[in-house]
Amino acid sequence: MIAFTVNRRQVRVEADSSTPLLWVLRENLGLTGTKYGCGMAQCGACTVHIDGEAVRSCVAPVSRAAGRHVTTIEGLSSDLSHPLQRAWIEIDVPQCGYCQSGQIMSAAVLLREKPNPTDDDIDQALAGNICRCGTYCRIRRAVHRAAELARGAK
Amino acid sequence: MNSPQGLSRRDFLRVGVAAGGGLLIGIPLPQLSSSQAGSNEAFRPNAFVRVGTDSIVTVIIGKSEMGTGIYTALPMMVAEEMDADWRNVRVEAAPVGKVYFHPTFGIQMTGGSSSVTSEWDSLRKAGAIARAMLIAAAAGQWAVDPTGCRTEKGEVVHQATNRRLSYGALAERAATLSPPADVPVKDASDFTLIGRPTHRLDTASKANGTALFGIDAQAPGMLTALIARPPVFGAKATRINDTKTKKIAGVKAVVPVQAGVAVVANGFWAAKLGRDALEIYWDEGPNATISTAAIREEYARLAKTPGKVARHDGDAAEAFGRAAKQITAEYEVPYLAHATMEPLNCLVDLREDRCDIWTGTQFQSLDHAAAVNLTGLQPSQVHVHTMMLGGGFGRRGSATSEFVVEAVEVAKAIHAPVKVVWTREDDIRGGWYRPLAYDRIAAGLDENGNPIAWEHTIVSQGVLEGTMFAPDGNDGSSLEGAVEMPYAIPNVTVALHPRKVGVPVLWWRSVGNSHTAFVVESFIDELAHLAGKDPYEFRRTLLKKKPRHLAVLDLAAKKGNWGASLPKGHGRGIALHFSFDTYVAEVAEVSVSEQGKVRIHRVVASVDCGRIVNPDGVAAQMEGGIVFGLSAALKGEITIERGHVQQRNFHDYQVLRINEAPSIEVYMVDNAEHPQGVGEPPVPPIAPAVANAIFAATGKRVRKLPIRMSEAV
Numbered sequence: 107m108i109a110f111t112v113n114r115r116q117v118r119v120e121a122d123s124s125t126p127l128l129w130v131l132r133e134n135l136g137l138t139g140t141k142y143g144c145g146m147a148q149c150g151a152c153t154v155h156i157d158g159e160a161v162r163s164c165v166a167p168v169s170r171a172a173g174r175h176v177t178t179i180e181g182l183s184s185d186l187s188h189p190l191q192r193a194w195i196e197i198d199v200p201q202c203g204y205c206q207s208g209q210i211m212s213a214a215v216l217l218r219e220k221p222n223p224t225d226d227d228i229d230q231a232l233a234g235n236i237c238r239c240g241t242y243c244r245i246r247r248a249v250h251r252a253a254e255l256a257r258g259a260k
Numbered sequence: 261m262n263s264p265q266g267l268s269r270r271d272f273l274r275v276g277v278a279a280g281g282g283l284l285i286g287i288p289l290p291q292l293s294s295s296q297a298g299s300n301e302a303f304r305p306n307a308f309v310r311v312g313t314d315s316i317v318t319v320i321i322g323k324s325e326m327g328t329g330i331y332t333a334l335p336m337m338v339a340e341e342m343d344a345d346w347r348n349v350r351v352e353a354a355p356v357g358k359v360y361f362h363p364t365f366g367i368q369m370t371g372g373s374s375s376v377t378s379e380w381d382s383l384r385k386a387g388a389i390a391r392a393m394l395i396a397a398a399a400g401q402w403a404v405d406p407t408g409c410r411t412e413k414g415e416v417v418h419q420a421t422n423r424r425l426s427y428g429a430l431a432e433r434a435a436t437l438s439p440p441a442d443v444p445v446k447d448a449s450d451f452t453l454i455g456r457p458t459h460r461l462d463t464a465s466k467a468n469g470t471a472l473f474g475i476d477a478q479a480p481g482m483l484t485a486l487i488a489r490p491p492v493f494g495a496k497a498t499r500i501n502d503t504k505t506k507k508i509a510g511v512k513a514v515v516p517v518q519a520g521v522a523v524v525a526n527g528f529w530a531a532k533l534g535r536d537a538l539e540i541y542w543d544e545g546p547n548a549t550i551s552t553a554a555i556r557e558e559y560a561r562l563a564k565t566p567g568k569v570a571r572h573d574g575d576a577a578e579a580f581g582r583a584a585k586q587i588t589a590e591y592e593v594p595y596l597a598h599a600t601m602e603p604l605n606c607l608v609d610l611r612e613d614r615c616d617i618w619t620g621t622q623f624q625s626l627d628h629a630a631a632v633n634l635t636g637l638q639p640s641q642v643h644v645h646t647m648m649l650g651g652g653f654g655r656r657g658s659a660t661s662e663f664v665v666e667a668v669e670v671a672k673a674i675h676a677p678v679k680v681v682w683t684r685e686d687d688i689r690g691g692w693y694r695p696l697a698y699d700r701i702a703a704g705l706d707e708n709g710n711p712i713a714w715e716h717t718i719v720s721q722g723v724l725e726g727t728m729f730a731p732d733g734n735d736g737s738s739l740e741g742a743v744e745m746p747y748a749i750p751n752v753t754v755a756l757h758p759r760k761v762g763v764p765v766l767w768w769r770s771v772g773n774s775h776t777a778f779v780v781e782s783f784i785d786e787l788a789h790l791a792g793k794d795p796y797e798f799r800r801t802l803l804k805k806k807p808r809h810l811a812v813l814d815l816a817a818k819k820g821n822w823g824a825s826l827p828k829g830h831g832r833g834i835a836l837h838f839s840f841d842t843y844v845a846e847v848a849e850v851s852v853s854e855q856g857k858v859r860i861h862r863v864v865a866s867v868d869c870g871r872i873v874n875p876d877g878v879a880a881q882m883e884g885g886i887v888f889g890l891s892a893a894l895k896g897e898i899t900i901e902r903g904h905v906q907q908r909n910f911h912d913y914q915v916l917r918i919n920e921a922p923s924i925e926v927y928m929v930d931n932a933e934h935p936q937g938v939g940e941p942p943v944p945p946i947a948p949a950v951a952n953a954i955f956a957a958t959g960k961r962v963r964k965l966p967i968r969m970s971e972a973v
Contacts, residue, residue: 122509133527137469138469138472139470141602142603142681143910146684148909148911178469180470186467191468194466194467195463198460198463199463199467201884202327202602202650203648204473204601204650205601206466232919233917233918234917235917235918237887238599238600238653238915239888240890240921242916243921243924244880245918
């Protein structure tokens with residue numbers, strides 16, 4: 107039995123401690139917004155936060171979450187109000203959308219650390235997140251826009 | 261899941277009351293002759309539009325949303341004609357039904373950049389009929405002449421009295437009316453939605469994780485299976501030792517299937533551990549000798565010999581005899597995996613009298629027919645639920661329905677709902693690649709530098725053989741884009757050596773064009789250089805009778821600052837390609853470092869896809885297609901040694917990342933031509949635009965993809 111917090115909710119799961127957090131989130135907890143893409147921390151589709159840090163949940167054993175706070179895309183906001191979500195919608199970033207949970211979760215850490223990121227900052231922070239549909243230009247625009255929105259811009 | 265439930269055959273009517281109340285409208289399309297085994301036109305109600313009493317307009321789409329924006333562009337057509345309030349428009353995935361079959365291909369499918377084109381008339385007509393009936397209902401309720409009524413934003417308005425009724429308030433009354441015999445669609449000058457940048461209907465669900473892909477589908481008591489797949493294409497498991505596998509907690513069963521050996525468990529991870537623990541002895545079979553190096557050698561040898569002629573204008577051999585200058589070059593491209601972000605998967609819930617299938621597919625009706633065939637159930641008992649597709653690029657359009665077939669096979673063996681999931685390794689090593697191709701191409705110029713002879717020989721595997729797309733066995737897929745070489749050259753021969761190789765190949769975003777555009781557009785650049793002319797101007801002179809080609813070329817050149825100076829080490833390249841009835845030109849600005857590292861700084865693209873339905877959707881497809889093409893230009897390569905694929909995941913089958921992505925600008929030629937698709941056409945021109953830019957920057961010619969400066973000549 108492993109206990110941790112997911113999106114501010116206390117959970118206890120019956121899982122082998124070496125099971126990747128990704129599968130516990132998706133299968134035990136039904137949080138399917140976090141995606142499987144590669145299983146070896148190459149694509150970033152599975153990105154979640156553990157105590158605020160971006161983690162590739164496909165290679166992080168669930169034991170790493172024990173006693174910690176996990177945030178998934180479902181917990182970023184309850185109503186699409188996070189500046190990144192607002193910007194993503196305004197700019198219509200997603201195409202197939204499969205990678206976008208991971209993109210947004212990686213970008214969220216960037217924005218917290220660098221509220222006014224440059225293109226280079228964005229490229230560095232999101233280089234671990236593959237988008238096969240090629241939405242990169244819009245991701246850059248949307249992260250800048252989210253930074254504006256976070257500063258209270260209209 | 262999202263399909264209309266509980267309606268009977270009787271409901272396959274032009275109009276009826278929807279299950280949840282309200283108006284249901286369907287347009288029976290001409291019955292199609294090519295019936296797939298097991299299909300049945302009326303096991304589901306067929307309809308395109310449903311208006312709820314809550315004023316929600318649900319557009320039922322038989323196409324798959326794989327990212328291209330179809331779940332927005334197609335509803336726009338209906339909403340435009342209905343004057344629906346866009347905020348109240350929703351999309352629902354259609355069940356399998358003949359009414360949704362592709363008018364040309366005779367199956368329910370999404371591909372060939374054809375959805376906007378093929379649905380343009382039928383969906384607008386569906387919307388127009390709905391609107392006419394809502395007006396008739398309002399006129400009846402008010403006891404006024406319907407000609408005195410108009411519609412706007414989901415309401416019927418009586419003009420004389422300014423009375424208004426919402427579509428929701430009218431839906432039930434409208435459903436009791438007889439449909440009009442014929443209703444004209446709007447004149448384009450009256451469009452208020454089509455042609456305007458319109459937000460996608462699916463963005464919010466993709467920004468908060470609620471969009472449901474096939475891999476997210478669930479059924480009560482569901483198990484998960486991974487299949488140990490053959491290490492060589494066509495290899496057979498001869499002996500299986502599953503002792504260790506069965507000791508792993510959560511593993512429920514080990515099931516041999518055609519595709520390999522399935523390990524069924526209570527979740528992905530247990531199935532994965534179970535699969536890793538399997539000991540399988542494989543008879544690798546005849547494909548164990550395959551190597552891409554040997555294929556390449558064979559193709560290179562064949563390319564020097566005459567192939568089967570596909571285009572023959574004038575007399576190229578004679579023209580070469582009198583050419584002032586000649587050039588011959590050989591080009592090659594590798595096998596490529598689609599590498600959709602969502603690996604293939606399929607959930608099957610098989611009962612005695614019913615089979616439900618949840619998957620992201622491009623070929624619903626073939627999958628349905630395959631499941632009917634395997635289960636022995638009636639067509640009406642098999643239900644395909646189309647989920648969101650985490651990328652398609654052709655990979656989810658399987659002529660053999662293999663990712664559905666294997667899941668049904670496992671479900672038959674274990675008596676529980678089961679979801680088969682492919683790992684990334686399964687995906688990269690699983691075949692169904694864009695074919696490897698080797699081209700030899702020669703041209704002759706007269707004394708003024710005008711091309712007078714063109715001879716292009718292609719050696720490759722076709723992807724259409726044995727599918728419904730080549731009913732006469734004539735597979736021209738390796739030639740597409742080469743046969744249509746648009747430049748005014750009087751003597752042209754294009755020929756093919758079709759090859760059969762034990763590597764399964766498939767349509768890959770833009771199909772044959774993904775290889776032929778690289779060859780034709782790079783070689784035209786070589787000719788311009790040989791003639792001592794500017795590559796843009798050289799193309800212009802040869803396109804005088806091709807106004808739509810010329811328009812996109814000029815637009816890209818102008819917006820891409822063609823001719824303006826660039827920093828040292830930088831170069832600008834241009835390329836143009838017509839595919840899927842859409843014209844695209846692209847100008848790439850690149851630099852090459854002293855170490856040979858290629859960086860793409862800026863891409864300026866122009867597109868003529870006829871009338872534009874959603875400009876922002878067109879821009880998104882252009883941006884995405886260019887990035888997709890750049891992955892192939894700079895990185896993608898599947899190699900095989902002794903039958904074994906050498907790549908396995910994103911570390912060794914690399915794709916473009918954000919830090920490598922250029923800025924992209926898109927310009928559109930808007931016109932009144934029939935609308936065409938844009939999913940694939942942006943892909944072909946980018947590799948040659950980049951290769952030509954590299955030549956401009958370095959004087960080195962790239963004739964092989966992926967681009968490696970050490971191999972440039």
